[in-house]
Amino acid sequence: MAGIALTPSGDFRESYRDDTTIFPTKVSRAVAVGSVALLCLAPLTGDRYLLSLMIQAGYLGIAALGLNILVGFTGQISIGHAAFFGVGAFSSAFLVDKGVPVFFSIPLAGLMTTAVGMVFGLPAARLKGLYLAIATLAAQFIIEDFFARARWFTGGVAGQVTKPFSLFGFSFDTNETYFYVVLAYVVVMFLFAANLMRTRDGRALVAVRDHYLSAEMMGINLTYYRTLSFGISSFYAGIGGALYAHYLLFVSVEAFNIVFSIQFLAMIIIGGLGSVMGSMMGAVFMVLLPEVVQTAVDILSGSAIDRALGLAGAISFIREMAIGAAIVLFLIFEPDGLAHRWRQIKAYWKLYPFSH
Amino acid sequence: MLEAAQVSLRFGGVRALTDVSFAVRPGELFSIIGPNGAGKTSMVNCISGRYRPTEGSIRFEGRDITALKPNARAGLGIGRTFQNLALFGHMSVLDNIMVGRHHLLRHGFLTGMVYWLGGAQKEELAHRREVEDIIDFLEIQHVRKAQAGTLSYGLRKRVELARAVALKPKLILLDEPMAGMNLEEKEDMARFIVDLNEEWGMTVIMIEHDMGVVMDISHRVMVLDFGKKIAEGMPEEVMANEHVRRAYLGEADEVVTDEADAVS
Numbered sequence: 001m002a003g004i005a006l007t008p009s010g011d012f013r014e015s016y017r018d019d020t021t022i023f024p025t026k027v028s029r030a031v032a033v034g035s036v037a038l039l040c041l042a043p044l045t046g047d048r049y050l051l052s053l054m055i056q057a058g059y060l061g062i063a064a065l066g067l068n069i070l071v072g073f074t075g076q077i078s079i080g081h082a083a084f085f086g087v088g089a090f091s092s093a094f095l096v097d098k099g100v101p102v103f104f105s106i107p108l109a110g111l112m113t114t115a116v117g118m119v120f121g122l123p124a125a126r127l128k129g130l131y132l133a134i135a136t137l138a139a140q141f142i143i144e145d146f147f148a149r150a151r152w153f154t155g156g157v158a159g160q161v162t163k164p165f166s167l168f169g170f171s172f173d174t175n176e177t178y179f180y181v182v183l184a185y186v187v188v189m190f191l192f193a194a195n196l197m198r199t200r201d202g203r204a205l206v207a208v209r210d211h212y213l214s215a216e217m218m219g220i221n222l223t224y225y226r227t228l229s230f231g232i233s234s235f236y237a238g239i240g241g242a243l244y245a246h247y248l249l250f251v252s253v254e255a256f257n258i259v260f261s262i263q264f265l266a267m268i269i270i271g272g273l274g275s276v277m278g279s280m281m282g283a284v285f286m287v288l289l290p291e292v293v294q295t296a297v298d299i300l301s302g303s304a305i306d307r308a309l310g311l312a313g314a315i316s317f318i319r320e321m322a323i324g325a326a327i328v329l330f331l332i333f334e335p336d337g338l339a340h341r342w343r344q345i346k347a348y349w350k351l352y353p354f355s356h
Numbered sequence: 357m358l359e360a361a362q363v364s365l366r367f368g369g370v371r372a373l374t375d376v377s378f379a380v381r382p383g384e385l386f387s388i389i390g391p392n393g394a395g396k397t398s399m400v401n402c403i404s405g406r407y408r409p410t411e412g413s414i415r416f417e418g419r420d421i422t423a424l425k426p427n428a429r430a431g432l433g434i435g436r437t438f439q440n441l442a443l444f445g446h447m448s449v450l451d452n453i454m455v456g457r458h459h460l461l462r463h464g465f466l467t468g469m470v471y472w473l474g475g476a477q478k479e480e481l482a483h484r485r486e487v488e489d490i491i492d493f494l495e496i497q498h499v500r501k502a503q504a505g506t507l508s509y510g511l512r513k514r515v516e517l518a519r520a521v522a523l524k525p526k527l528i529l530l531d532e533p534m535a536g537m538n539l540e541e542k543e544d545m546a547r548f549i550v551d552l553n554e555e556w557g558m559t560v561i562m563i564e565h566d567m568g569v570v571m572d573i574s575h576r577v578m579v580l581d582f583g584k585k586i587a588e589g590m591p592e593e594v595m596a597n598e599h600v601r602r603a604y605l606g607e608a609d610e611v612v613t614d615e616a617d618a619v620s
Binding site: 016017019020192193195196198199200201202203204206207209210211213214215216217218219220221222228232274 | 404405406425426427428429430431435436438442443444445446447451454455456457458459461463464465468469470471476477480481484485488519523
């Protein structure tokens with residue numbers, strides 16, 4: 001977008017190849033690679049709580065990216081993303097139960113979720129806006145109900161116990177080790193999405209969002225791309241769900257409710273609709289928000305406010321209110337999300353100290 | 357190249373087009389003129405597939421395309437621009453034009469996701485090279501990275517033309533390419549259209565209100581009024597036609613006034 005303005009002087013692009021990279025400059029690329037390398041060292045800190053937050057942000061980020069491809073890039077809407085996340089979790093647990101190694105069950109769960117997503121995505125090809133929102137809401141409830149009833153698949157209300165990720169006999173059953181599994185998936189899935197967005201089908205998705213009539217004139221089959229978007233979105237949700245299943249090692253039916261779906265929407269709104277990295281920023285934000293709320297309540301404990309409102313007992317409500325407040329505040333003050341704010345910060349420092 | 361036979365289009369009781377027949381020859385620059393509401397855009401929409409004619413048929417290179425889906429027509433070689441701008445506002449100019457290559461690109465999402473393997477990168481770069489030729493030709497190099505929605509009106513019109521050209525169409529439909537432009541922009545646009553027709557070998561069907569431009573660059577002109585064809589022929593013939601003068605151009609001595617400002 002502001003690509004040209006952000007190109008530092010002396011950065012000459014001498015080939016079209018240089019001009020179509022994922023990262024706009026060599027420095028930003030180095031920073032990204034460096035951050036991943038730095039993250040690889042995170043387990044060395046030994047802070048298991050921090051690691052568990054990062055793992056959560058990882059699998060939620062993958063699923064949020066899927067929703068962003070659907071909502072942010074294709075301009076469709078889905079209020080049933082948590083259900084697809086659940087399909088991924090149960091599919092992987094189901095496959096492991098049937099003797100498939102976890103290494104294979106995660107991508108297979110992604111594919112199974114894609115299949116389910118395509119079924120529910122077919123109406124998406126015909127519907128838009130509010131009508132589609134209602135259709136996906138129906139999907140949410142149908143799938144939730146299916147979870148509760150299909151005992152062969154989900155273990156019914158008792159839930160499904162599953163095994164940890166393992167490779168060549170080595171079990172990734174601690175935060176320190178599972179962190180690497182999630183990190184690898186995050187890197188691969190985000191690279192896939194970034195590549196998708198700079199090739200034919202990714203552009204077609206955005207074209208469908210921005211102006212579907214002229215997209216059709218450009219030879220883009222609207223039905224195909226709207227369904228495809230649903231499929232890709234479900235695939236990401238399925239992978240995220242499977243990673244979640246093999247982290248908690250237990251999948252319960254109640255987890256994938258509509259509130260969770262709304263949280264996914266909150267992640268991409270806060271992170272930035274139509275931004276690949278924004279999806280991760282939003283997921284991190286949503287993982288950290290309860291921590292911030294908790295800290296705030298801890299600080300206030302014993303004070304007059306706490307005595308008047310009974311904060312400590314109402315912590316779970318306060319968390320949900322904080323999520324709601326965050327969505328509203330972002331919609332008003334930063335509708336383009338954290339990704340946009342991040343770009344502005346970068347632009348500011350690029351010109352520092354001559355920003356005016 | 358393109359034949360429309362007895363095309364009629366009705367919306368309920370409204371007759372947008374009635375028995376319109378015409379043929380466009382390969383390499384021609386064919387203009388459709390007429391007062392507002394005459395059915396010009398409806399005609400173009402029938403050719404591009406937005407509307408399906410109630411009666412009659414449209415043939416493109418001998419093939420009946422009357423019922424063909426709009427997205428299938430790009431592959432046959434029909435491209436168009438829109439009267440009201442229809443760019444992908446949040447994409448860069450470059451991406452907008454690359455969308456025009458859609459039907460020429462082969463790599464889908466699977467190979468696209470593994471950009472470096474499987475040849476998607478190679479294909480992208482090859483097409484980028486051709487797209488840059490179009491960007492050069494339409495003189496929009498300076499905005500290629502800009503977000504399309506932020507550009508000025510004249511530039512957006514030009515980007516839209518670039519996007520249609522990127523389809524490599526045999527037939528390009530231009531719906532009021534010069535509406536709302538100043539004289540200089542109009543001159544540029546007229547030059548681009550003539551170049552597309554003569555150097556790039558595209559057959560052009562153009563709707564335009566600016567009679568000066570229409571008369572200068574068109575090979576043949578068709579006049580519509582209330583959905584009916586009232587004249588067709590060389591620009592001079594059409595100008596001399598009694599019906600046309602009465603229906604569209606008004607008084608006999610006001611022939612070359614700037615109609616676009618008055619009506620658009």
